[in-house]
Amino acid sequence: MQQPQFAKRFIFWSVLTVSSIYLLILVGGIVRATGSGMGCPDWPKCFGQWVPPTEISQLPADYKQVYLTQRVAKNQKLARTLASLGFRQVAGEIFAHPTQYVETDFNATKTWIEYLNRLLGALIGIFVFVNAVVALPYWRRDRPVLWLAIVGWLLTGVQGWLGSLVVSTNLLPIMVTIHMGLALFIVAILLYAVQRARWGRASGEAAIVHLAEANSTAPLETASAGAGLRWALWGVLLLTFAQIIMGTQVREEIDRIASAAAYGQRDTWVAALGSIFESHRTLAAIVVLANVVVGYRLWQLAIPRLRRLVMATWVVLALEMVAGITLAYWALPAFMQPIHLTLATLLFGTQFLTLLALWPKKGVGNVPAVAQPLPQAHSYYA
Ligand code: HEM
Numbered sequence: 001m002q003q004p005q006f007a008k009r010f011i012f013w014s015v016l017t018v019s020s021i022y023l024l025i026l027v028g029g030i031v032r033a034t035g036s037g038m039g040c041p042d043w044p045k046c047f048g049q050w051v052p053p054t055e056i057s058q059l060p061a062d063y064k065q066v067y068l069t070q071r072v073a074k075n076q077k078l079a080r081t082l083a084s085l086g087f088r089q090v091a092g093e094i095f096a097h098p099t100q101y102v103e104t105d106f107n108a109t110k111t112w113i114e115y116l117n118r119l120l121g122a123l124i125g126i127f128v129f130v131n132a133v134v135a136l137p138y139w140r141r142d143r144p145v146l147w148l149a150i151v152g153w154l155l156t157g158v159q160g161w162l163g164s165l166v167v168s169t170n171l172l173p174i175m176v177t178i179h180m181g182l183a184l185f186i187v188a189i190l191l192y193a194v195q196r197a198r199w200g201r202a203s204g205e206a207a208i209v210h211l212a213e214a215n216s217t218a219p220l221e222t223a224s225a226g227a228g229l230r231w232a233l234w235g236v237l238l239l240t241f242a243q244i245i246m247g248t249q250v251r252e253e254i255d256r257i258a259s260a261a262a263y264g265q266r267d268t269w270v271a272a273l274g275s276i277f278e279s280h281r282t283l284a285a286i287v288v289l290a291n292v293v294v295g296y297r298l299w300q301l302a303i304p305r306l307r308r309l310v311m312a313t314w315v316v317l318a319l320e321m322v323a324g325i326t327l328a329y330w331a332l333p334a335f336m337q338p339i340h341l342t343l344a345t346l347l348f349g350t351q352f353l354t355l356l357a358l359w360p361k362k363g364v365g366n367v368p369a370v371a372q373p374l375p376q377a378h379s380y381y382a
Contacts, residue, residue, distance in 0.1 A: 003198075006134070007197050009134045010131070010134050010135055010137075010138070010149075010194070011197050011198065013127065013134050014131055014193060014197070016127055017124065017128050017131050017152075017190055018187060018191060020120065020123065021186065021187055022345065022349075023120065024124060025183060025342050025345050026338050026342045027117050027120055027338075029337055029338025029341040029342060030113065030117075030338045031113055031114055031117050032251075032337065033334040034110065034113055036109075036110035036113040037114065039104075039113060039115070040111060041070075041104070042067060042070060042071075043163070043164040044118070046111060046115050047067075047111070053108070053111070054112075055108065063106065064105075121160060124156065125160060128152055128153045128156045128190075131152065131153065132149040135148075135149035135150070138197070142196060142197075144196060145193050145197055148189050148193035148196070149193050151189055152186055152190045158182065162175065162178060163179065166179055176248060176251075177249070180244065180248050181245065184348055187348070187349055187352075188348075188352050191349065192352075192356060195353070226301075226360075227360075229294065229297055229298060229301075229358060230355065230359070230360075232297070233298075233354060233358065235294075236290045236291060236294050237348070237352060237355060239283070240351055241348065242283065243280070243283045243284065243287050243344075244344050244348065246280050246283060247280060247340075247341075249276050250273065250280050253273055253274065253277070254332070257272045267331035267332075270328050270331075270332060281328070284321065284324060291313060291317055292314075295314060298310050303357075309354040309357060312350045313347065316343055316346050319343050320340065320343040323339050323340040
């Protein structure tokens, strides 16, 4: 099937945006592993400049006091707003969190790592906006695609604002976790939009090449298998999401331990972790088991795209396990931290794409979406 020009353009921008978000997650991990999160004490500028300083001599002597005062004032405003909206506990936490009263010494390398992170974030802001603009032709063809692109754009704005709060609260743990959850949600929205664009040619009906066109005996069996597996995949996706959120809790714990140890004795940090680490390790085993079982069932459907996605998920999961084990038993090597984080989000992405490949379509019933049967599919269904 030949895609129309506007669809090709939309798919291009969506894929570019999602890839850049993954790159940003990797760079964000590098920011953290190198301790550059507070490299720029203010937001959106860095030390009050669009191009940050390279030498401490470019800063006023009392720069620490200046930025500390600014940040505390911003946090107080935020805490007051949250308290007036009824979020008293979070407001209290923001007030009470001790690290917000600590100002970091200037370090040019850290400042520039954080600044590049922000530039990439700004670039994504542009990409996601262009993505919403090139989705306009979908107003008449498949409106949800346009809405998804617009919501993706707006949420990216919220994500930028949350990023500023992460900085102003000096990396308050709950903020870091919310930031992560929203990043995954944005990825899911954009992936769904791009998948709909791939499926659809006509308004809302999303006419596709599916099994019903290709093999008259296969769809019913595949449809019912697909419906059951769709639920199983939702379960696997939720497990992975829970595992990622739990991972961020492990990370928060590590940050506390590291700070208490003045960032020395790295080999003792993991041993000092509490039950959260054991839960993370146990849930990892459950995630692996669930992926093997559900992946095997999907593999048996003998649909090429599904097989590719299952294989990608297994590979990413295997690498993620190796990364996790390396972190836990080889004194938490810094280079492995951003890798573990990025693989976790990639895992979520491949699982979500697999779910989309089984998504039911309007007017197509429960038939898997992008199914193009292998030649041997006939023997499987025979
Ligand atoms: C399904 C597999 C797994 C997923 C999806 C996953 C996910 C995550 C995530 C998202 C983080 C937070 C990273 C960050 O915010 O920088 C994390 C941290 C961590 N995970 Fe996992 N993890 C998995 C398996 C494992 C395994 C098997 C181990 C070890 C036995 C492990 C050990 C750790 C450790 C030590 C941290 C803290 C790392 C740090 O502070 O940078 N993980 N995990």
